[in-house]
Each structure stands twice: as structure tokens, then as C-alpha cells.
């Protein structure tokens with residue numbers, strides 16, 4: 001898999017976790033079941049995201065930040081030739097490549113990064 005794509009997926013996972021914590025979906029932390037407090041958990045996630053972000057090209061960072069700060073997913077799967085960010089068909093030539101995940105593809109319609117689940 002393309003290195004930046006892998007990093008983006010990892011960052012997105014962390015961002016989803018961050019959001020879940022911020023929105024209070026994870027209550028166990030506050031109830032004291034874990035050793036780590038919610039503030040500490042948020043900070044750890046923030047730091048890890050920044051660290052991962054540093055591995056990306058500036059223009060990839062920009063695009064990712066723009067997408068994720070709008071509350072959207074930045075990386076979406078392509079299934080059956082359709083972008084699952086905007087539900088518009090992607091050019092078939094992309095999916096026909098030996099391993100489409102070896103390239104960093106961006107949706108021409110919604111601008112999200114694509115990955116192809118295997």
C-alpha cells in the first residue's frame with residue numbers, strides 16, 4: 001500500500017477516536033474504569049496525529065486537514081467502482097490497476113482520498 005495512504009488511514013482512525021472521546025461516546029474513561037483520564041487520552045491522540053501528519057507531503061496534509069475539519073471522513077473506500085464519499089462512479093481505469101492502493105488517488109468529484117478494500 002502507498003505509504004501516505006497508510007498514514008492517512010491511521011490518522012483518520014485516530015481522529016475518529018478523538019471525536020468519539022470529545023463527544024462523550026466513550027464514557028468508561030470518565031467513570032474511572034481506566035487508568036487514563038480523558039484529557040490525557042485526548043492529548044496522546046493529538047500528539048500521535050501530529051506525528052503521523054509530519055510524514056505527509058504538505059499538500060496532502062492540507063487536503064486531509066480541510067476534509068477532516070469539516071467533519072467529514074478524509075479517506076473513503078471505493079466499492080463496486082463507486083466513491084463512498086460522494087457516491088459517484090470513479091474512472092474505471094483506476095480500479096483496473098494491479099494494486100490501486102499503490103497510488104494516492106483523490107476523488108475528482110468530492111476530493112476525498114480513496115482506498116480500495118481488499
Ligand SMILES: [Zn+2]
Pocket residue numbers: 083084085086087088107108109110111112
Ligand atoms: Zn467522491
